[in-house]
Amino acid sequence: MTNSAVQCHIESRFYTSRDGLRLHARDYVPFDAAHEQNLPVICMHGLSRNARDFDLLAKHLASHPQTPRRVMAFDYRGRGLSAYDKNWSNYNVLTEAEDIVSGLNALGIEHGIFIGTSRGGLITFVLAGMRPTALKGIVLNDIGPVIDGAGLMQIRSYLQQAPRPKNWSEAIEAQKKIMGKSFPALTEEDWLFEAECRYSQKDGVLSADYDPHLADTMKGLNAGDRLPTAWPQFIGLRHLPILVIRGENSNILSKETLEQMSAVHPKMQQLHIEGQGHAPMLHTSGLDDAIAEFCAKI
Template sequence: MESRFYTSRDGLRLHARDYVPLDAAHEHNLPVICLHGLSRNARDFDILAKHLASHHRTPRRVIAFDYRGRGQSQYDKKWSNYNVLTEAEDVVSGLNALGIEHGIFIGTSRGGLITFVLAGMKPTALKGVILNDIGPVIDGAGLMQIRSYLQHAPRPKTWGEAIEAQKKIMGKSFPALTDDDWRFEVESRYSQKDGILSADYDPRLADTMKGLNAGDRLPTAWPQFMGLRHLPMLVIRGENSNILSKQTLDEMTDVHPAISHIGVEGQGHAPMVHTAGLDDAIAQFCASV
């Protein structure tokens, strides 16, 4: 893995993790572009990316982006720029900077919404799509939970405290996670500088959800989803998801002619893409595109 930095259209220094296989055969295989959730970062895909890049049959390049204000990307002084459209534009800038014309896109939660936008913004870039616990209809209860987390995020002093805090918040929805999974969760979520742990995103990200209320009728993205009907698609849904409902998943499968889906037991929003055999399933899907 190597860190790649590039400049957004408005001058921010943005970051992506670039996993390039040692096997030259990868040049014939479509690269994978990984897009994380709202307050997450590119490290969420580290184990999956290494699995795909070193696959014994179909090694492929993997790019995992840090959106502005997350991970190693520069924070934006204007928090209103933390929106799906701007972040999609940043991904396009990153693809151009890294010389990637097209690939298979994996979108976790917000990353899936960005993928919807990319389908209209740069349709030739998408050759296959994996949606991780996201669809054209978002469950409002799950969104309110995300808002609450951003507004009252824990501030652990040690890695041990961080693990216990995440277990307290997520444990009921993620009973399937092992000790190693919980450690990966917090090491992906937090960064440490001068011995101090902090969530690896701009705290002002919470401002983007200030106007959200429990009774709000949320917009849907069915037109954008329908723009992906010509592409092979894999949908992953956590058994305990409060973002992607079973009803929405059923409706997605009814209207998409080339869709398959996987249910992940003992996990909620959003399943870890390297657990429960998902890494092999994703590799198999990519090989079929």
């Protein structure tokens, strides 16, 4: 269970990308000076998500009584508090990985444990080639070297027909309608958290907290397309401690892919989360404690 007595300082950090965009990250710094001897954690969210997804997990890790550690949760360009890009084609994994490197440099982080949810995991694969010494451990949340095409098509459909709720009650009901079958384990508190992560309110109007042009990046995607895989990148991570989390009802990370990943990396740890789909909430089902334990061993 997430520690309710938060013992950390939370601050928004802004930095500039290589091409001049103002980007944002949430910085969770423990009050306990002991955190300086523990590896920091870098959190990277899914395609249309933002840094708020990691808020409760980050507070738990930063406030941990035995192993407090600094946590950075990034907003990619076009999401959350980061600036939108006038050229939507820059919403790609390579550019976003470069943005993370710029953020690490600006915030003085040389290395750490990387947590990647969905697209964040793909960015982790790119970072492994771009800045290999930065990665000391990896948590992959419902993502692997092979992406299930059916799940990707569902994400595309959501982006193209995103709900436009008039209030928070409608926002919660919209998410239940979209995600309910895959996430029967969620509580009312979880659904509120989901809505508050996905939407932001400006001048009394609720809207999804990402650039609508993000949907343009998936226009050319078709159900029968052969999707690229990232096996070479994953194989290159065999020397690192890895924890893979899979939702029971995931339509992005298949059981077969997870088995193949385990064959490549026999020491890889796995967690299977019942009653959740793509992607499990990292502060539920004891995941926050499991992640804290994984980090403590690195």
